[in-house]
Each structure stands twice: as structure tokens, then as C-alpha cells.
Amino acid sequence: MSNGKTELLSPTPAGIARAVDLLSDGQLVALPTETVYGLAGDATSDMACARIFEAKGRPRFNPLIVHLPSLAEVERIATLNDTARALASGFWPGPLTMVLPLRDGHGLSPLVTAGLDTVAIRLPAHPLMRDVLKAFGGPIAAPSANPSGRISPTAVAHVLSGLDGRIAAILDGGPCGVGLESTILAPSDTGTRLLREGGLPRETIEPLTGPLTTDTTPGKVQAPGQLSSHYAPKAQVRLNAPLTDPNAIRVGFGPGSADLSLSPTGDLIEAAANLFSTLHAADDLAKERNAREIHIAPIPDQGLGRAINDRLTRAAAPR
Numbered sequence: 001m002s003n004g005k006t007e008l009l010s011p012t013p014a015g016i017a018r019a020v021d022l023l024s025d026g027q028l029v030a031l032p033t034e035t036v037y038g039l040a041g042d043a044t045s046d047m048a049c050a051r052i053f054e055a056k057g058r059p060r061f062n063p064l065i066v067h068l069p070s071l072a073e074v075e076r077i078a079t080l081n082d083t084a085r086a087l088a089s090g091f092w093p094g095p096l097t098m099v100l101p102l103r104d105g106h107g108l109s110p111l112v113t114a115g116l117d118t119v120a121i122r123l124p125a126h127p128l129m130r131d132v133l134k135a136f137g138g139p140i141a142a143p144s145a146n147p148s149g150r151i152s153p154t155a156v157a158h159v160l161s162g163l164d165g166r167i168a169a170i171l172d173g174g175p176c177g178v179g180l181e182s183t184i185l186a187p188s189d190t191g192t193r194l195l196r197e198g199g200l201p202r203e204t205i206e207p208l209t210g211p212l213t214t215d216t217t218p219g220k221v222q223a224p225g226q227l228s229s230h231y232a233p234k235a236q237v238r239l240n241a242p243l244t245d246p247n248a249i250r251v252g253f254g255p256g257s258a259d260l261s262l263s264p265t266g267d268l269i270e271a272a273a274n275l276f277s278t279l280h281a282a283d284d285l286a287k288e289r290n291a292r293e294i295h296i297a298p299i300p301d302q303g304l305g306r307a308i309n310d311r312l313t314r315a316a317a318p319r
Helices: 013-024 046-056 071-077 082-091 127-136 156-163 202-209 268-289 304-316
Strands: 007-009 029-031 038-042 065-067 096-101 118-122 169-171 183-188 191-196 236-238 249-252 293-296
Touching: 007 013, 013 029, 013 038, 013 127, 013 169, 029 127, 029 156, 038 046, 038 065, 038 127, 071 118, 082 096, 082 183, 082 202, 156 169, 156 268, 183 202, 191 202, 236 304, 249 268, 268 293, 268 304
Parallel strands: 007 169, 029 169, 065 118, 096 183, 236 293, 249 293
Antiparallel strands: 029 038, 096 118, 183 191
């Protein structure tokens, strides 16, 4: 928990240095990535990782993603097979997380792995996040910077609305470009499992891995983003809706009349980038109008559309 006031840091060398100082002191800093804002803490510190769970209200069985600046740093804490190396070469840095076997002497807090013998790792592409990682000089745990189960943050205002006063600082990197969390894969010698749909579509991955096995809502959580109810606004979400109910907040996709739109032109990349900011705006509008439901138009279940529908299905799940 912070001292009650969250600092807003500018995207300058001074802002980066302040973020690194706070992280080194075991404090939490929201950092921009190309996917969403992450709630960052020292992944080797039990206290910092405990603060992440406390600030988010996150279940302790839900593991954290570790962010690193280079493949050499990954090799120090995890092992990679040939498939993992091919994926790293093709998609890192970028919106891909891999669940990899831990090495002995990895040095991570056990809170990061939630007691598993694997660790979720990503090399982010956002230049500010990379600058912080290089200056910090160690692994950073960073789930999305929002209360657990709520809408993920793609802008500083979203972080403040959920965590203001609960974390030490936010490094302002502007809006996030991808807008969906990373795709999570578990590569093994017998095939590659898809644990979370995300900013890297399966059509881009499968030429390297062969067909993926989907395992996105298992009985036991193996990676972040697998809880059946997640990414939820306060208003109830209804999917594949006809957008004819005037008492609901209507969210469109493609041409047509709606209160808000993920993409007026029906562009899945634009819809992915706008998804969480639109859900935040819809929830605000529902509160303003005293509306109980958010109705969302159908989204094509292909490419990034699968990841969008995955998030929306979890947002609409009973809670």
C-alpha cells in the first residue's frame, strides 16, 4: 500500500529514474506496455509481490507475469526448448508471454509463480517499459494495473480510477497501442498450448508451432487471465446483442447506431486497441444513465476477434 498519494511521473529520464528508485525500494509503479498498463514490482521481493496482490485484491493462486529486457535475462531464470526459442526469435519483444520451466536458483519470489514449477515471462516492446527494465536491472512482476477482475487499463486515467492512493506512482506513457493483454503460450516438446488469447493472433503463431491446443479456462489456473469471470465492468454485460434496447448502453462494431463503438469501420485491430477504454467509457455512461446493462454487438471470431471475444465472455460471466 502506498502512503495515500500516487505520483504521476513524466516519460523523461527523471521520471524513469524515479520509477526505478521506487521499484528498488519495494514500491509499486504502474508502467506502460504496448498491451495494457502493468502494475510493476520487484519480482524477487516477497514484500513487493505481496503488495501487488494487496493493491489489486488478486487471488494468491493466480500467478504473475515476469517482464525482462533480453533473452539472456530469461535464460537465467527459465529454460527454453527449441519451440520456445523459435517463438522468442519471432515475437520478442512483443505481446507474447511464454510459460517456461523454472531454473534452480531463479531467485523469484514464490508469490510470482503461485507455487508452480513454471514461470510466465514476457519481453515487452514499449520503449518506456524497456528503459525501466534496463535501468532496474532485475525481473519485474507486472499484472494489469487494475483491481482484480475489473476492466484492464489502457490509459493513465484507467489506472487512477482503480488504484489511486493504493500504489506509489504511474509512469505516463500515453494510451497503449495494442490494447489487449499478451497471448500466453506453454511450449513443450509434445506441442504448444494456448493458455490465453491475446494481442498475437493464433494465425501468426501456428506457422512456427504447428496447431495450438487451447486450454484457456482449465480446472487449475496455470497462467494469468484464465479465471472465468474477469475484465468485468460494474454493469452487467450482454454479448451478441441486437442493440435495440434503449435502456441499455449499446456498444457497436462496424456501421450502425450505438452509444459507443469498438470500431465504426469493423476493424479488429482498432477494436482490440479500443476494447478496454470502450468498456471503461460504457461503464461510466451506465452509471450516468443509471443503466443496468451494457449490450455489445457481435464480433467476428477470427484473428484478434477471438481474443476480444475471450475478454468479453469473461466480462459477461456471472460474478
